[in-house]
Amino acid sequence: MTDLQEFRAATRAWLxxxxxxxxxxxxxxxxxCWGGRNWVFQSDAQRDWLNAMADRGWTVxxxxxxxxxxxxxxxxxxxxxxxxxxxxxxxxxxxxxIWMLGPALLxxxxxxxKRHYLPQVARGEIRWCQGYSExxxxxxxxxxxxxxxxxxxxxxxxxxxxWTSYADKADWIFCLVRTEPDAPKHKGISFLLFDMASExxxxxxxxxISGASPFCETFFDGVKVPKDQIxxxxxxxWTVAKYLLTHEREMIGSSDAALFGSEDLVEVARxxxxxxxxxxxxxxxxxxxIADFLIDELAFDAELARAKDWMRAGNQLGVESATLKYxxxxxxxxxxxxxxxxxxxxALEWDFANAESDEKASLWLRSKGNSIEGGTSEVMLSILxxxxxxxx
Amino acid sequence: MILLTEExxxxxxxxxxxxxxxxxxxxxxxxxxAGQSGDTSxxxxxxxxxxxxxxxxxxxxxxDMGAQAAGLVAEEMGRNLTTSPFLSSAVMSAAALxxxxxxEWAGKVASGEAVVALAMDEHIKHRPDMVGTKAEASGxxxxxxxxxxxxxxxxxxxxxxxxxxxxxxxxxxxxxPTTDGVTVDPVKTVDNRNAANLTLDNVQVDGSALLxxxxxxxxxxxxxxxxxxxxxxxELVGVSKEAADRTVAYxxxxxQFGVTLSQFQALQHRAxxxxxxxxxxxxVIAAALKAIDEGRDDAECLSRVAKAKASKTxxxxxxxxxxxxxxxxxxxxxxxxxxxxxxxxxxEYLGDATCHAEWLLRERGV
Numbered sequence: 001m002t003d004l005q006e007f008r009a010a011t012r013a014w015l016x017x018x019x020x021x022x023x024x025x026x027x028x029x030x031x032x033c034w035g036g037r038n039w040v041f042q043s044d045a046q047r048d049w050l051n052a053m054a055d056r057g058w059t060v061x062x063x064x065x066x067x068x069x070x071x072x073x074x075x076x077x078x079x080x081x082x083x084x085x086x087x088x089x090x091x092x093x094x095x096x097x098i099w100m101l102g103p104a105l106l107x108x109x110x111x112x113x114k115r116h117y118l119p120q121v122a123r124g125e126i127r128w129c130q131g132y133s134e135x136x137x138x139x140x141x142x143x144x145x146x147x148x149x150x151x152x153x154x155x156x157x158x159x160x161x162x163w164t165s166y167a168d169k170a171d172w173i174f175c176l177v178r179t180e181p182d183a184p185k186h187k188g189i190s191f192l193l194f195d196m197a198s199e200x201x202x203x204x205x206x207x208x209i210s211g212a213s214p215f216c217e218t219f220f221d222g223v224k225v226p227k228d229q230i231x232x233x234x235x236x237x238w239t240v241a242k243y244l245l246t247h248e249r250e251m252i253g254s255s256d257a258a259l260f261g262s263e264d265l266v267e268v269a270r271x272x273x274x275x276x277x278x279x280x281x282x283x284x285x286x287x288x289x290i291a292d293f294l295i296d297e298l299a300f301d302a303e304l305a306r307a308k309d310w311m312r313a314g315n316q317l318g319v320e321s322a323t324l325k326y327x328x329x330x331x332x333x334x335x336x337x338x339x340x341x342x343x344x345x346x347a348l349e350w351d352f353a354n355a356e357s358d359e360k361a362s363l364w365l366r367s368k369g370n371s372i373e374g375g376t377s378e379v380m381l382s383i384l385x386x387x388x389x390x391x392x
Numbered sequence: 393m394i395l396l397t398e399e400x401x402x403x404x405x406x407x408x409x410x411x412x413x414x415x416x417x418x419x420x421x422x423x424x425x426a427g428q429s430g431d432t433s434x435x436x437x438x439x440x441x442x443x444x445x446x447x448x449x450x451x452x453x454x455x456d457m458g459a460q461a462a463g464l465v466a467e468e469m470g471r472n473l474t475t476s477p478f479l480s481s482a483v484m485s486a487a488a489l490x491x492x493x494x495x496e497w498a499g500k501v502a503s504g505e506a507v508v509a510l511a512m513d514e515h516i517k518h519r520p521d522m523v524g525t526k527a528e529a530s531g532x533x534x535x536x537x538x539x540x541x542x543x544x545x546x547x548x549x550x551x552x553x554x555x556x557x558x559x560x561x562x563x564x565x566x567x568x569p570t571t572d573g574v575t576v577d578p579v580k581t582v583d584n585r586n587a588a589n590l591t592l593d594n595v596q597v598d599g600s601a602l603l604x605x606x607x608x609x610x611x612x613x614x615x616x617x618x619x620x621x622x623x624x625x626x627e628l629v630g631v632s633k634e635a636a637d638r639t640v641a642y643x644x645x646x647x648q649f650g651v652t653l654s655q656f657q658a659l660q661h662r663a664x665x666x667x668x669x670x671x672x673x674x675x676v677i678a679a680a681l682k683a684i685d686e687g688r689d690d691a692e693c694l695s696r697v698a699k700a701k702a703s704k705t706x707x708x709x710x711x712x713x714x715x716x717x718x719x720x721x722x723x724x725x726x727x728x729x730x731x732x733x734x735x736x737x738x739x740e741y742l743g744d745a746t747c748h749a750e751w752l753l754r755e756r757g758v
Binding site for chain 1: 393395640643644654655657659660661663664665667668671672673675676678679693694697698700701704745746748749750752753756757758
């Protein structure tokens with residue numbers, strides 16, 4: 001047996017032993033384990049599964065062992081993923097710490113910061129949120145105005161963030177703060193980490209057109225942030241932010257059921273509209289639109305798979321994350337429009353006050369934000385035209 | 393984001409170098425102006441590089457490098473608008489011959505000695521499963537009757553693989569085009585391709601002409617189409633990339649209102665959207681070619697999605713290319729129109745997006 005075959009056999013045996021049966025069921029949004037100081041496990045199985053995986057470093061198999069990861073190489077990561085998929089194992093932990101902060105810290109953090117923060121992320125002990133957008137800085141993110149005033153050993157942070165996902169549930173925040181008011185726009189920002197329980201932090205949830213949402217407005221009023229909680233250097237926060245954004249875009253572009261809803265367009269259409277005597281969907285024009293969509297969707301699946309292979313081979317996605325973000329989110333908007341069209345009058349039944357996030361109308365309305373959050377489609381196209389095509 | 397092995401990188405570089413030198417867009421234009429299609433004088437060199445034997449086993453005289461290698465060559469052919477029997481003969485016919493365990497003509501194709509064309513379309517749209525041509529048993533052989541349409545490289549073929557219905561289901565016949573009763577009518581096409589319509593009027597052939605029948609014939613045709621679609625899609629993405637590259641270059645050079653066109657966001661965004669479409673297309677083609685080489689079951693579906701997506705993207709690429717070039721894009725002097733013609737023809741050949749989307753819907757039961 002090759003090393004990889006041995007790894008597969010050992011992994012399979014270990015999973016058989018350690019993955020609780022309850023954690024091998026299909027999941028929806030409510031079953032996600034986000035971890036954090038205040039996390040209440042939904043079951044013993046959820047807790048045991050997280051702990052077992054975290055002990056092996058397999059909540060973040062690609063991170064180095066020293067920082068709580070599994071230290072697996074690309075082939076081993078692929079095998080682990082295949083073995084997890086084989087038994088329909090749920091992800092033990094999902095978090096912005098894993099998807100966004102972790103990669104940024106691995107690239108820009110000091111060794112001390114990595115040793116301190118990353119294992120807490122890997123074990124699901126600290127839940128992170130992202131303090132990026134502000135009321136006056138959306139697509140023009142580098143225009144952030146939240147200020148961090150130098151007060152000796154610490155910065156005093158004052159300002160407002162918006163669209164902070166799960167700010168009301170998170171333990172810590174990674175935050176863009178203007179610490180160098182006299183420097184040019186892109187050179188005055190620092191990347192700060194701080195505790196959401198700090199004095200002066202308040203949050204307020206935002207209701208969307210689709211109903212309740214994880215988004216919040218977040219207010220800072222003289223929050224004291226020790227200076228060793230800065231990632232990279234003063235005024236270099238934009239570089240960290242941009243790097244992190246590529247991971248966020250990749251995450252949004254490649255989101256599957258969790259964010260985009262798992263309803264299958266073809267099944268919805270068949271159930272709602274029915275088939276004609278030729279066993280074809282009894283709405284030829286809609287059938288044609290679905291056909292056109294399927295081609296693009298299946299081609300994009302291959303694109304996502306290619307991006308994963310690319311990263312497993314040790315490469316960075318970089319600007320290509322804009323391609324994934326743009327294509328994936330525009331496709332999801334099309335998917336949700338078609339699901340509503342296929343669902344017809346039935347899909348209109350919806351109670352705003354009591355809306356569930358997996359209802360057709362909720363998913364349809366929510367999808368409109370996909371091509372706005374994490375950088376609009378227009379910003380993605382501008383990035384690609386400048387960075388790849390060198391137009392401008 | 394393309395992961396190529398060293399060997400694949402070498403094949404691509406070699407193809408790019410050779411084709412831009414010997415079979416460039418300029419050569420294509422010269423052939424068209426001279427009323428010719430393709431340049432057979434370079435076939436020997438292509439054969440020497442192994443291109444005509446990529447899908448043929450080493451035992452049969454090929455180099456057996458697989459569909460992924462063929463895709464790399466095809467993409468460069470698309471970029472250069474190379475007219476060659478590569479796809480029809482060395483990819484599709486060779487794939488069919490291999491399944492049928494025919495080695496003599498497979499060897500001749502691989503060595504560049506012969507061109508074997510695949511005659512499977514009879515309808516205005518690509519419907520290779522609707523075979524009206526009949527092969528009736530007669531003595532120790534068969535009599536064939538029927539017509540075939542748009543046989544790629546049919547006018548220059550030394551042998552034709554013809555699909556026909558026998559009493560035992562589908563049959564594949566290897567036919568000498570000079571046989572009595574065979575009429576080969578060359579067709580001029582919008583992309584200056586060597587194609588022909590074929591009439592089979594009581595063509596008497598020996599029993600040995602039957603390459604395969606029944607399940608094996610279905611498998612041979614299915615394999616040829618699957619590989620053909622995927623490699624043909626690679627050719628199309630080559631057309632798309634070259635049209636897009638030339639257009640982006642033009643945006644940086646052409647000035648209007650005192651600035652280069654590249655300053656206009658309306659054009660930047662359209663160019664960037666096209667770029668993303670090409671990226672996605674390239675991904676699904678790579679996936680299809682790999683699935684074929686690995687003998688996976690999803691190769692059928694992937695090859696159809698690849699061809700459909702490649703047809704859509706090439707269509708977008710050439711439309712944007714002509715529009716963004718403006719008036720000069722409409723002139724015959726500029727090459728961009730040649731890409732538009734190629735994209736239309738290759739998009740249609742082996743099935744357009746609608747054709748394969750229809751298959752997908754049927755698979756899903758709607």
